[in-house]
Amino acid sequence: MLWPFNHFRKPRSPQRGTIEAIYGMIVTQAREPSFYRAMGVPDTVNGRFDLLLLHLWLVLRRLKSADGGGALSQALFDHFCNDMDDNLREMGVGDLTVPKKMQAFGEAFYGRTAAYDLALAGGREALAQALCKNILNGEHIEKAGRLAAYAEAAIAGLDGLDDTALLSGSAKFPVPDNVDLTQ
DSSP states (O other), rough: OOOOGGGGGGOOOOOOOHHHHHHHHHHHHHHOOHHHTTTOOOOSSHHHHHHHHHHHHHHHHHHTTTTTHHHHHHHHHHHHHHHHHHHHHHHHTTTHHHHHHHHHHHHHHHHHHHHHHHHHHHHHHHHHHHHHHHTTOOOOHHHHHHHHHHHHHHHHOOOOOOOOHHHHHHHOOGGGGGTTTTT
């Protein structure tokens, strides 16, 4: 017999599975060892956070053009925020400090995405500069160039997907080591 009060629970969003699949794809790619080994991304909490933001930006950018992309973008961003909140609490951050940290995460997200959008319009060198500043702590511009080439390849790959493939969460980012640096 079902518990008689189940109908009082918040209904499960039909997008939830889609959002979890897409977010899982983002997190998996942000953990790819090549970024840390070959592209100079610091293998730290901040370095991993910055790569997560980069991949979130790449996907949100593509979702803008998808059918129903606005609602999905918001749901994906909300899922990201919930994940960050959960991670802070797992790391032992106190209840009074979590909102301040979450505000800092939001500011980092909006600042970086604005910088990446602006830099993308300026070409690979501008994107490399933005990535160098935000992800590589202003060092190793040559590695930032590789990261910019990767971001451009990821954008091209995501833009080439039909909405169904994107929304299934089965899309694949390019392998960082295989990105052509000459294009």
